[in-house]
Amino acid sequence: MSAARPQPPVLLVHIGQLVTPQGSEPLRGAALGKLEKVEDAAVLCVGGRIVSVGSTDAANRDPWVRQHRKELREIDCEGKLVLPGFVDSHTHPVFAAPRLTDFEKRIAGASYKEIAEAGGGIRSSIAGVREASRAELSRQVLRGFELMAAQGTTTMEAKSGYGLDVESEIKSLEAIREAGRQFPGTVVPTLLGAHVVPPEFADNREEYVRLICEEMIPQADERGLAWFVDETELIFTAAWQRNFGARLHACQFTPASLHSLLKFNLASVDHLDCVRDPDIELLAQSSTVATLLPASNHFLGLSVFPPARKLIDAGVAVAVATDYNPGTAPTPSMPFVLSLACTHLKMSPAEAIGAATLNGACALRLADRKGSLEAGKDADLAVFNAEDYRELPYWLGVDLCSMGVMNGYVWPAGEAGKRAVQDEDD
Numbered sequence: 001m002s003a004a005r006p007q008p009p010v011l012l013v014h015i016g017q018l019v020t021p022q023g024s025e026p027l028r029g030a031a032l033g034k035l036e037k038v039e040d041a042a043v044l045c046v047g048g049r050i051v052s053v054g055s056t057d058a059a060n061r062d063p064w065v066r067q068h069r070k071e072l073r074e075i076d077c078e079g080k081l082v083l084p085g086f087v088d089s090h091t092h093p094v095f096a097a098p099r100l101t102d103f104e105k106r107i108a109g110a111s112y113k114e115i116a117e118a119g120g121g122i123r124s125s126i127a128g129v130r131e132a133s134r135a136e137l138s139r140q141v142l143r144g145f146e147l148m149a150a151q152g153t154t155t156m157e158a159k160s161g162y163g164l165d166v167e168s169e170i171k172s173l174e175a176i177r178e179a180g181r182q183f184p185g186t187v188v189p190t191l192l193g194a195h196v197v198p199p200e201f202a203d204n205r206e207e208y209v210r211l212i213c214e215e216m217i218p219q220a221d222e223r224g225l226a227w228f229v230d231e232t233e234l235i236f237t238a239a240w241q242r243n244f245g246a247r248l249h250a251c252q253f254t255p256a257s258l259h260s261l262l263k264f265n266l267a268s269v270d271h272l273d274c275v276r277d278p279d280i281e282l283l284a285q286s287s288t289v290a291t292l293l294p295a296s297n298h299f300l301g302l303s304v305f306p307p308a309r310k311l312i313d314a315g316v317a318v319a320v321a322t323d324y325n326p327g328t329a330p331t332p333s334m335p336f337v338l339s340l341a342c343t344h345l346k347m348s349p350a351e352a353i354g355a356a357t358l359n360g361a362c363a364l365r366l367a368d369r370k371g372s373l374e375a376g377k378d379a380d381l382a383v384f385n386a387e388d389y390r391e392l393p394y395w396l397g398v399d400l401c402s403m404g405v406m407n408g409y410v411w412p413a414g415e416a417g418k419r420a421v422q423d424e425d426d
């Protein structure tokens, strides 16, 4: 889903360094670190699509550009860096409030269990979502999308999963749809009805699974509210029958066998901190993307991170995403995740960028439209106040993104967008 409004053609010129992966296939092994680089580059976007990528000189000589110069919105990037907009393929933006008290308690040494027993943890997010109106939730979701966009993300997956009853999960998906309609980027909704078993079904898990399969999934389908379902085997069968794509949280804290699940043609398996060797081989042979979420390891203060090197070297298609959520990863920033990917996952800056763009798009089954800067793909890109792509993971905690283009829309919109580009050299 994305906002559909008319937009003037956009021509970006004098891009100091344009860096992009190529193609629509998942990047594996050595291919993950291979990026195309163009200096003094230009990108022409018409009708929400990229029409050409090349040098500024070539764009200035282009007969179509010469003929339509007056209608074009021309943006002088003044030597800045341009990348494909990030594809954040794993986020949980539907929550009512941050968990600040839990944060303080955990710093002081409280365990997950102690926090949960005091009424914190996911229970507080469930209560918050159940009590909130759809309008309140959609404002929160939109704010999350805007924070992500400010860091260079142009496509984001968005999961429900803090409502955990039929009404609240549908309300959460409606909030995602409403926020998506007010936002020029691309939003991919996922039903995560079994994030955890809600407290009222603690002694009756089967009944809750039945509710998901027989009520949540059919309602989400009939109302066109989700593209994917993120769940367990029983639930995948129900989702499969209704043509939902499937994705999975797996092996975050405890190992699980992926063997029986890969038959569902999963778009993505996410976390994989403790994935086992035989499953790495299965993943390498499958089209399933392994999405790594190092911000949650960082925020929880863990010393163990997902085994990115092992996965990449085995030929698994690896993506990275924020896991934006109020409990374990309150960050909307893909540049921060790139930094973690380099420092803790031992990925090279080029590999991290491939994982955050084209492989993220593969994880959402959108690689024919997203994830690289090539003619024919959607006009999704991000401009950074940097000269070299390696600066993105290098400068820690610095907001380098100065503007973006999402489906042909300049972001921030209007004059503010132009000013954001021009003021930065002051």
Ligand SMILES: [Zn+2]
Pocket (backbone or CB within 6 Å): 090, 092, 249, 323
């Ligand atoms: Zn998650």
